[in-house]
Amino acid sequence: IGYMTLTGVGFLLMLAGGNLLSRYIKVNLGKDIFNELNETFPQEERLLENEYSINLPAQYNLKGKVRKSWINIINPFRGLLVCGSPGAGKSYFVIQHIIRQHIRKGFTMLVYDFKYDDLTKIAYNTLLKNKNSYKIEPKFYTINFDDLSRSHRCNPLDASTMFDITDATEASRSIMMGLNQDWITKQGDFFVESPINFLTAIIWFLKKYQNGKYLTLPHVIELMQVDYEKLFSVLRTETEIEVIINPFISAYQNDAMEQLEGQVASAKIGMARLSSPQLYWVLSANDFTLDINDPKKPKIVCLANNPQKQQIYGAVLSLYVTRLIKLINQKNKLKSSLIFDEFPTIFFNDIDSIIATDLSNKVATCLGIQDFSQLKKDYGADQSAVIMNITGNIISGQVTGETSKFLSERFGKINQVKESISINRTDTSISKSSQLDFAIPQSKIAGLSSGEFVGMIADDPTNKVKLKTFHCEILNDHDALQSESKTYFPLPTIDMITGDLVIQNFRRIKIVLAIIVVTVIERILYTPGID
Numbered sequence: 001i002g003y004m005t006l007t008g009v010g011f012l013l014m015l016a017g018g019n020l021l022s023r024y025i026k027v028n029l030g031k032d033i034f035n036e037l038n039e040t041f042p043q044e045e046r047l048l049e050n051e052y053s054i055n056l057p058a059q060y061n062l063k064g065k066v067r068k069s070w071i072n073i074i075n076p077f078r079g080l081l082v083c084g085s086p087g088a089g090k091s092y093f094v095i096q097h098i099i100r101q102h103i104r105k106g107f108t109m110l111v112y113d114f115k116y117d118d119l120t121k122i123a124y125n126t127l128l129k130n131k132n133s134y135k136i137e138p139k140f141y142t143i144n145f146d147d148l149s150r151s152h153r154c155n156p157l158d159a160s161t162m163f164d165i166t167d168a169t170e171a172s173r174s175i176m177m178g179l180n181q182d183w184i185t186k187q188g189d190f191f192v193e194s195p196i197n198f199l200t201a202i203i204w205f206l207k208k209y210q211n212g213k214y215l216t217l218p219h220v221i222e223l224m225q226v227d228y229e230k231l232f233s234v235l236r237t238e239t240e241i242e243v244i245i246n247p248f249i250s251a252y253q254n255d256a257m258e259q260l261e262g263q264v265a266s267a268k269i270g271m272a273r274l275s276s277p278q279l280y281w282v283l284s285a286n287d288f289t290l291d292i293n294d295p296k297k298p299k300i301v302c303l304a305n306n307p308q309k310q311q312i313y314g315a316v317l318s319l320y321v322t323r324l325i326k327l328i329n330q331k332n333k334l335k336s337s338l339i340f341d342e343f344p345t346i347f348f349n350d351i352d353s354i355i356a357t358d359l360s361n362k363v364a365t366c367l368g369i370q371d372f373s374q375l376k377k378d379y380g381a382d383q384s385a386v387i388m389n390i391t392g393n394i395i396s397g398q399v400t401g402e403t404s405k406f407l408s409e410r411f412g413k414i415n416q417v418k419e420s421i422s423i424n425r426t427d428t429s430i431s432k433s434s435q436l437d438f439a440i441p442q443s444k445i446a447g448l449s450s451g452e453f454v455g456m457i458a459d460d461p462t463n464k465v466k467l468k469t470f471h472c473e474i475l476n477d478h479d480a481l482q483s484e485s486k487t488y489f490p491l492p493t494i495d496m497i498t499g500d501l502v503i504q505n506f507r508r509i510k511i512v513l514a515i516i517v518v519t520v521i522e523r524i525l526y527t528p529g530i531d
Helices: 002-026 090-104 118-129 165-179 181-186 190-212 217-224 228-235 239-253 257-272 277-283 307-328 351-361 372-379 381-390 401-411 442-446 478-486 499-526
Strands: 054-062 065-073 080-083 108-113 139-143 299-304 336-340 363-369 393-396 413-423 428-438 452-456 469-474
Touching: 054 090, 065 469, 080 090, 090 108, 090 118, 090 336, 090 363, 108 118, 108 307, 118 139, 118 299, 165 181, 165 190, 165 257, 165 307, 181 372, 190 217, 190 228, 190 239, 190 257, 217 228, 217 257, 217 277, 217 499, 228 239, 228 499, 239 257, 277 307, 277 499, 299 307, 307 336, 351 363, 351 381, 363 372, 372 381, 372 401, 393 401, 401 428, 401 442, 401 452
Parallel strands: 080 363, 080 393, 108 299, 108 336, 139 299, 336 363
Antiparallel strands: 054 065, 054 469, 393 452, 413 428, 452 469
């Protein structure tokens, strides 16, 4: 009896000890200190492709296992926002693939290349290899103010694209905001709207003079520099702008020169910064028009900027973008793709309205920015918030602060299991509970490595996607990309432009404008009834 009792008690003690030991062994104390495994979630592993889609191969972690996945932007017409601090890999992992894939699928394209010629070279060589993707082979054009031999010429104020005075107002607003980006947050102020109205009057006068024969930005700049007495006399001959110029004429006639200088001088000083032979050469003739998605004449256009001269070049490039989008955002045109690297370095008014109507007009817009604070600084709080919220697709690398908080809240929460363990001398207790927590916390977005991206895609009614959110590493074949770049052809030389030719064009514009002013004043003097 004693032996049986002792054996039974010993067996029960072994069971109790084994139970406690098994609990201790199964408890993973300190093995997931960053809660990484608990914050993983299923992601889209299917390749969802259509005639418009952008598809990026990737891999992600699901409960400790690495799985292959795809970032499927199946509806790029709902807008794409690419964020990431310098070095996060926006261009290398995302933007260059958008250019390649859209050209392969027959898109016409505008590329704003902030660090020329990184993206321009990719677009040019991809087009050379994929000409058969188009029914009509598109022409390739480049605007480059630094290397005129590799730049085409294009007049963004072409009279044939100026249909009414509102077009002139949009163009003048784009130029002035590009030159004075601090004005973006002051739109509506008297001393902001006055220079815009003054520039509008100049543009519209040249539009009406001899059917717009001399309507170019260089002629506009030169006309603005004419003395007030001659200038107002010339402008008064055009009745359509009489209402616009009346406040300036009244100030001049009443000797309110301080007010007049405040209204006009900021416009004249800003525009005078654009007075250079190189800019005048590119802007004073037309090798192509900006309707890139014309079914009969498709085009791929690259706009080159220079980080060292971005304040000057950015204003002119803003005008190009404004006029181009006005022409392409129409029905019954070819599908087109607008790609803006470092979007805040140019100004485009009402970008939100363009994204809102892109879907019906088959215009895919990709905006590359570094951070929400950068966009807020250049575009103002209201417009930057609209841009961040209206884009349906978003891909983000490492960002911090307000941007990472915004993204974390946008990606939402997932159901996460929380485990609580209590170990003491006599017992070990484990309690588990589940609660909703951020799928991708703010700290994780701030700590992403180069090539790691988070984001969310937008689907469409014909191809719905349940798993829209992703946190993955985009897979680039580095060796293949490097080998391909070595086979690239250099950008073609358009024409051999000499310095003398550029200077002659610069002087000719000044002479022509002086002749216009003299001709109009003589007509006033010798024509009764004209004041």
